[in-house]
Amino acid sequence: MTRQRFVELITAEQEPLRRFLLALCCGDRMLADDIAQEAILKAYLAKDSYVEHYKFSTWLYRIAYNTMVDYRRKSSTLLTDIDRANVMDSDLRADGEFEYQELYMALESLSVKERTAILLYYLQGYTIREVAQITGDGEDAVKMQLSRGRTHLKNKLSNGR
Structure with missing residues (x-):
C-alpha cells in the first residue's frame, strides 16, 4: 500500500475510530486519542502487510483493539491502585x-x-x-x-x- 493510499483510508476512518476508542475508554478522551494515535502509527508501520481485498476499517479496528488490550495489560497495576482508591x-x-x-x-x-x-x-x-x-x-x-x-x-x- 502506498503512503498516499494509507493517508486516504485513514482520513476516512479517523473520526469513527476515535469514537470507537472513546467508548472503549469509557469517555476518557485523552486516553482514546493516545490509543488512536498509537494504533494509527502501528497501522502505518504495518501497512505493507494489509491485504487490499479485506475491509480496511476491520483491519484498523483490530489493531486499535489490540492496542487498547496491550495498554490495559501494561497498566493493570494502575487499575489495581485505582480500585483500592475506590474503597x-x-x-x-x-x-x-x-x-x-x-x-x-x-x-x-x-x-x-x-x-x-x-x-x-x-x-x-x-x-x-x-x-x-x-x-x-x-x-x-x-x-x-x-x-x-x-x-x-x-x-x-x-x-x-
Whole structure:
C-alpha cells in the first residue's frame, strides 16, 4: 500500500475510530486519542502487510483493539491502585484524585517530545530503541528527552508540595 493510499483510508476512518476508542475508554478522551494515535502509527508501520481485498476499517479496528488490550495489560497495576482508591473514604479519595490531577498537569507542562518519550517508555513499556523508532528520533535524543522530562516532572511535582 502506498503512503498516499494509507493517508486516504485513514482520513476516512479517523473520526469513527476515535469514537470507537472513546467508548472503549469509557469517555476518557485523552486516553482514546493516545490509543488512536498509537494504533494509527502501528497501522502505518504495518501497512505493507494489509491485504487490499479485506475491509480496511476491520483491519484498523483490530489493531486499535489490540492496542487498547496491550495498554490495559501494561497498566493493570494502575487499575489495581485505582480500585483500592475506590474503597478508601471520600476525603482520602479526593486527595488521591488531586495527586493524579497534579501529575496530569505536570505531564502537560512537558514539551511534546519529552511527554511522548516519558509516556511511551514508562507507561507503555517501550524500550529506548522502540521509542526512537516510533518518534523518528535517534536513541541518544530519546535518552535526552527522558532525562529532561524526568527532571522537569521532578521539579514541577516537588514545587507543588
